[in-house]
Amino acid sequence: MSRFAPDADWLAFDPAPSVPTYSPPRGAVDAHCHVFGPGERFPYAAERKYTPCDAPKERLWALRDHLGFSRNVIVQGTCHGADNSALIDALLDAGDRARGVATVRADVTDEELARLHTVGVRAIRFNFVRRLVDNLPLDSLAAIAKRVKALGWHVVIYFEAQDLPQFYDFFAGLPTTVVVDHMGRPDVSKPADGPEFELFLRLLREHPNIWSKVSCPERLSLTGPPHYRDVVPFARRIVERFPDRVLWGTDWPHPNMKTHMPDDGKLVDVIPHIAPTAELRHKLLVDNPVALYWGEQGDN
Ligand code: 0GY
Numbered sequence: 670m671s672r673f674a675p676d677a678d679w680l681a682f683d684p685a686p687s688v689p690t691y692s693p694p695r696g697a698v699d700a701h702c703h704v705f706g707p708g709e710r711f712p713y714a715a716e717r718k719y720t721p722c723d724a725p726k727e728r729l730w731a732l733r734d735h736l737g738f739s740r741n742v743i744v745q746g747t748c749h750g751a752d753n754s755a756l757i758d759a760l761l762d763a764g765d766r767a768r769g770v771a772t773v774r775a776d777v778t779d780e781e782l783a784r785l786h787t788v789g790v791r792a793i794r795f796n797f798v799r800r801l802v803d804n805l806p807l808d809s810l811a812a813i814a815k816r817v818k819a820l821g822w823h824v825v826i827y828f829e830a831q832d833l834p835q836f837y838d839f840f841a842g843l844p845t846t847v848v849v850d851h852m853g854r855p856d857v858s859k860p861a862d863g864p865e866f867e868l869f870l871r872l873l874r875e876h877p878n879i880w881s882k883v884s885c886p887e888r889l890s891l892t893g894p895p896h897y898r899d900v901v902p903f904a905r906r907i908v909e910r911f912p913d914r915v916l917w918g919t920d921w922p923h924p925n926m927k928t929h930m931p932d933d934g935k936l937v938d939v940i941p942h943i944a945p946t947a948e949l950r951h952k953l954l955v956d957n958p959v960a961l962y963w964g965e966q967g968d969n
Pocket residue numbers: 745746747748801827850888920923924925
C-alpha cells in the first residue's frame with residue numbers, strides 16, 4: 670500500500686503519469702479534479718461511501734505543471750461530505766490559480782457562504798449518484814440553489830444517464846448556470862445517436878444555461894485505455910454542438926476506480942479526439958472555464 674493510501678478501498682493514483690503528446694494551450698484549466706485529505710489533517714466524513722487514497726494539494730499542483738495546465742477547478746468529493754476544509758486549504762494555497770466547487774447543507778449560514786466565496790468557491794455540487802450519497806431532498810437543494818445564485822455562483826450536478834428522466838424537470842428548473850459532470854454518465858454500450866443520449870442532448874439544447882464536462886472516459890469506457898475510443902463519439906458530439914458550454918478535467922485522483930488507474934498523460938491525449946480543432950480546444954480548455962470560474966479576471 671502506498672503512503673498516500675493507508676486505508677483506501679480503491680486504487681491509488683498513478684504516481685508517474687506520462688508526459689502527454691498533446692500540449693494544452695497557454696492558460697488551460699483542469700476543470701474537474703479533487704484534493705483528498707491528507708486524512709490525518711482533514712479527516713474523511715463519517716458518512717462517506719468510500720475511503721480514498723490521500724490526494725494532497727501539492728501532488729495536484731505537480732500534476733498540473735507536469736501536464737501543461739495553468740489552473741485547477743477543485744471539486745469537493747463526497748468522501749469529505751460537507752466539510753470543505755481540505756478544499757479551502759488548497760484554494761488558499763493556490764491563490765488565483767484555482768477555484769472551488771463546494772458541498773453545503775441546507776443550514777449553511779450566509780457567513781459561511783461569504784467565506785467560501787472569499788477563498789475562491791464559485792459553485793456548489795449536487796450529487797445524485799446513488800452509490801455515493803444518501804437521498805437528497807429536492808426542495809432543500811432548490812433552496813440552496815436560490816441562495817447561491819445571489820452570489821453569482823452556479824450548480825454542478827452529478828448523475829447517471831438512467832436517472833435523467835427522473836430528475837429532468839428538476840435540472841431544467843434550476844435558476845443558475847448548471848454544469849453536468851462527465852456528460853451525465855452515458856452508457857457507452859448504447860449508440861451516441863440513440864434515445865438515451867438524445868435526452869441528454871435535448872437537455873442542453875433546450876436549456877442554454879446548462880453546460881457539460883466532457884470528462885471521465887476512464888469511468889465510462891468499456892474498450893478502455895489508452896484511447897477510450899468508445900467514449901470519444903459522445904464527447905465529440907457535445908463539443909461540436911455546444912462549443913461554448915463545455916469543460917474538461919482530469920478527475921484526478923480518480924476516486925473509486927477499481928479496475929484500472931488511468932495515466933493522466935494519456936487522458937490529456939484524448940482531448941484532440943474530442944475537440945478536433947484548435948479553436949474548439951481553446952474554448953474547452955481556456956475560454957469557457959475562465960469565463961465561468963474567473964469572470965472578468967480571465968486574462969490574468
Ligand atoms: C468523480 C466521480 C466519483 C466520485 C465523486 O464526489 C465523489 O466522491 O465524484 C465517482 O465515484 O464516480 O467525479 O470524481
